[in-house]
Amino acid sequence: MKAAQEHPGQLPPGAVVGRHLxxxxxxxxxxxxxxxxxxxxxxxxxxxxxxxxxAELIPIRHERMSASAFAFFRGAAAIMATDLLNSPSTGLKVQLCGDAHIANFGAFASPERRLVFDLNDFDETLAGPWEWDVKRFVTSVEVAARDRGFSPEERRTAVLEAASAYRQAMTSFADMTPLQIWSASYDVASLLPEIQRELGDAALKETERVIEHAEGKDSARAARKLTHIVDGRVRILNDPPLIVPLDQLLPDVEAHQLEDGIREALANYRLTLSPDRQILFDRYEFEDIARKVVGVGSVGTLSWIVLFLGKEHGDPLVLQLKQAEKSVLEPVLEPSPYENHGERVVEGQRLIQATSDVLLGWLRTKGLDGVERDFYVRQLWDWKTSSDLASFAAPGLTTHGRLCAWTLARAHARTGNPVAIASYMGSGRSFDKALAAFAEAYADQNEKDFDAFTAATVRSGEQPTDHRPSSP
Structure with a gap:
């Protein structure tokens, strides 16, 4: 580290702590x-x-988690959190993603309309041991590599490269000032030369195609795909059980009651935005709402999509209201300091990401069952895209893993002590090899759990429903 080099024999306090640990x-x-x-x-x-x-969405969750051992791993964050409770830890804490698997990284639009690469899922975010995110991440690389049928050598290379990239990135962040760390980010366009150099022209062209596709993925496109005209009004399409408009979900009176409650909650959501973004939000009017099934492990929690139209031009804005429950880490770590779990997700996201959705906020609303639920709010689509892991050859997964590892290290450096963490890991590969050993062992455990899960699902004879949904 620079500080140690500039003052021989004098280590920064964090470096002393790291080496002692x-x-x-x-x-x-x-x-x-x-x-x-x-x-x-x-x-x-x-x-x-x-x-x-x-309840009626649980079979969909089971179906999605049964698709592969990797799909199961994605939905099993709570299982791994319980397992990690007894794992060794230095005691150094960061704001954890909480579910830092390789499929939870992707690209989206910054407020300046640049396509940036970052973590993109924060449902489980909480302060905790930095090692937990890293172990879940490297294990996900191993599980994804197995899912692709890569050889043991290819899998080990991908995991070791991911672990090394995290360690080396943290070392570089240890030499940066807090302001430099805070502004560090990956502009997707800047990655193109590296992709061409490491993966070739075909990969470059595919990445450019993905970028072009992402930049067209906005609220206007969401409206074209998810809405139609009914009696002269723009309405969300009915596609049960995955998308169900509120007026198809409940009888008229109950639907109106729930809509009124959500409208009131949206007024409170507005107050979680900064004043300039409140002005932006005020340019749109509520038009329609529907329940939408999303994700893998989160299937069964409530998720709404809300259609707004511009007051002047009728341009669409589609927001997602995603239910936020207690983090899977809370039963094994300290509880969240926030009363609203939507706020926990939003504030954790703001700490971890270099830049966030301009309409990111939270709310609480009561359902017809009288139960209050927390939600966080974001744009449904805002240039959002993710890598197709199923299409990666071994070199592609390795390159992608390094990019994700740098991003995870940057997230941890923002809220933790990068000097102490970097000093603890050191310049050699001891820590990398330990992570690779853990990833292989825990991937074996994941396969055993997956087998038990699929056997239980088969015994239950579950089938996803496609009939008229019941009340939320």
Whole structure:
């Protein structure tokens, strides 16, 4: 590190802490994983999550998680959080993503209309040990590589490169000032030369195609895809069970009551925006609302899409209201300091991301069952895109993993002590190898849990419903 080089024999305080922690928590210990005899039944953890979810959507969640061991891993953040409770930790904390698997990174528009690459899922964000995000991330690389049928050598290369990229990025952030770290980001356009150099012209052309597609993915396109005209009005299409307009979900009186409650909650959401963005939001009027199934592990929680139209030009704005429950990390770490879990998600996202959705906010509203639920609010589409992991060859997954690793390190450096974390990991590959050993062992555990899950699903004879949904 520069500070140590400029003043020989004098290490920054964080570097002293980091090196000392190697004694109390040897880096090799991070490679350890074995299921304890007292391990909580993973199926019980998943069933506990489903107690508060929309019952008719649970089979869809099971179907999506049954698609592959990687799909199961995506929905099993609560299982891994419970397992990580007994893993070694330095005690250094950061704002965790909480579900930092490789499919939770992607590109979206910055307020300046640049396509940037960053973490894009924060449902589980909470302060906690930095190692937890890193272990979930490297394991996801291993699981994704297995899902693609890569050889053991290819898988190990991808995981080691991801671990090394995180370590090297944290070392670089340790030499930056807080302001420099805060402004660090990846503009997708800046990645094109690296993609061409490492993966060739075909990969470059595909990336350029993805960028072009992403830049057309906005509220106008969402409206074209998700709405139609009914009696001269723009209405959201009915596509049950995945998209169901409120007037198809409930009888007229109950639908009006719930819509009134959501309208009132949106007025409160407006107050979570900065004054300039309140002015932007005020340019639009509420037009329609529908329930929309999203994600893998989050299926069964409530998610609404709300259509607004511009007061002057009738241009569409589509917002997503996504239910925010207690983080899967809260049962094993300290509870969130926020009373509203939507606020927990938003504030965590703002800490972790270099730049965020201009209409990011939160609200709380009561359903017809009398239960209050927390939501965070964002644009449904705003140049949002993610990599198609299923199309990656081994070199592509390795390159993508390095990019994600840099992004995760930047997220941790914003709220943690990059000097201490970098000093703890060191300049050698001891920590990388330990992470690779953990990733392989935990991927084996994930496969066992996946087999148990699919067997239970088959025994239950579940089939996703496609009939008229019941009340939310």
């Amino acid at each position: 190697r004694t109390s928590t040897p880096r090799s210990r991070h490679g350890e994983w074995r299921a304890l005899a007292t391990r909580t039944d993973p199926m019980e953890i998943l069933r506990a999550q489903e107690h508060t979810r929309v």
